[in-house]
Amino acid sequence: xxxIALQRLVLQAGSLPTKVICLTQVVSADELKDDxxxxxxxxxxxxxxxxxxxxVNVVIPRPHPNGEPTPGVGxxxxxxTDVDGAMKARQGLHGRKFGGxxxxxxxxxxxxxxxxxxxx
Amino acid sequence: xxxxxxxxxxxRWADEEPRLPSVVLPDFxxxxxxxxxxxxxxxxxxxxxxxxxxxxxxxxxxxxxxxxARSPSPEPVYDNMGIRINTREYRARERLNRERLEIISQLIxxxxxxxxxxxxxxxxxxx
Numbered sequence: 014x015x016x017i018a019l020q021r022l023v024l025q026a027g028s029l030p031t032k033v034i035c036l037t038q039v040v041s042a043d044e045l046k047d048d049x050x051x052x053x054x055x056x057x058x059x060x061x062x063x064x065x066x067x068x069v070n071v072v073i074p075r076p077h078p079n080g081e082p083t084p085g086v087g088x089x090x091x092x093x094t095d096v097d098g099a100m101k102a103r104q105g106l107h108g109r110k111f112g113g114x115x116x117x118x119x120x121x122x123x124x125x126x127x128x129x130x131x132x133x
Numbered sequence: 134x135x136x137x138x139x140x141x142x143x144x145r146w147a148d149e150e151p152r153l154p155s156v157v158l159p160d161f162x163x164x165x166x167x168x169x170x171x172x173x174x175x176x177x178x179x180x181x182x183x184x185x186x187x188x189x190x191x192x193x194x195x196x197x198x199x200x201x202a203r204s205p206s207p208e209p210v211y212d213n214m215g216i217r218i219n220t221r222e223y224r225a226r227e228r229l230n231r232e233r234l235e236i237i238s239q240l241i242x243x244x245x246x247x248x249x250x251x252x253x254x255x256x257x258x259x260x
Contacts, residue, residue, distance in 0.1 A: 057142075060146075111145050112145040
């Protein structure tokens with residue numbers, strides 16, 4: 014019975030736990046255009062992400078200088094060495110405010126992340 | 134990062150929201166949370182039920198108003214041993230127990246899938 018409840022919870026979350034979490038609704042394309050601001054945001058993410066586990070990679074897709082649409086802009090991807098870290102980070106970051114935005118944290122498929130595919 | 138001249142940057146992360154005090158929820162609350170119900174009325178009922186449950190478990194304080202300010206007590210009732218049955222504490226607990234049962238039956242009415250606490254016995258409708 015507990016297992017059923019757990020399964021339902023996992024399905025509700027929309028994705029199974031992975032080592033990668035994706036923070037949506039975090040940053041705007043404008044913020045990312047500025048190099049200094051981009052570095053700042055990157056550092057903010059590293060600093061905070063480290064608190065939850067062994068953070069190995071932070072990816073923040075930036076908008077194309079020529080205005081071409083780039084997938085994943087506005088999102089931040091955090092990769093951990095294990096699912097445990099990612100789970101803690103998702104738990105801890107979901108609902109937190111970043112620069113006034115309410116962060117939504119979801120697990121992101123590892124294979125997509127490894128291929129550098131940043132969408133959805 | 135060589136750490137030279139470590140600027141004290143202000144992080145964009147807001148402080149962690151003060152989480153609700155992490156009480157260990159009784160099983161029945163987990164069941165409720167499992168079937169997350171966003172109906173505010175149902176939520177209010179659940180919260181009130183939790184309050185009562187906690188109060189009953191903790192044996193919280195009674196109405197502390199002085200004698201004259203409280204409504205008059207009913208005539209005392211004694212058992213065969215001559216010990217008073219309807220003490221203030223007893224009556225307070227009874228009142229809360231009744232309220233709790235009433236809340237549970239309302240929750241069941243609103244959500245037939247609602248799993249009542251293990252100690253819940255549906256009230257007998259007719260004697």
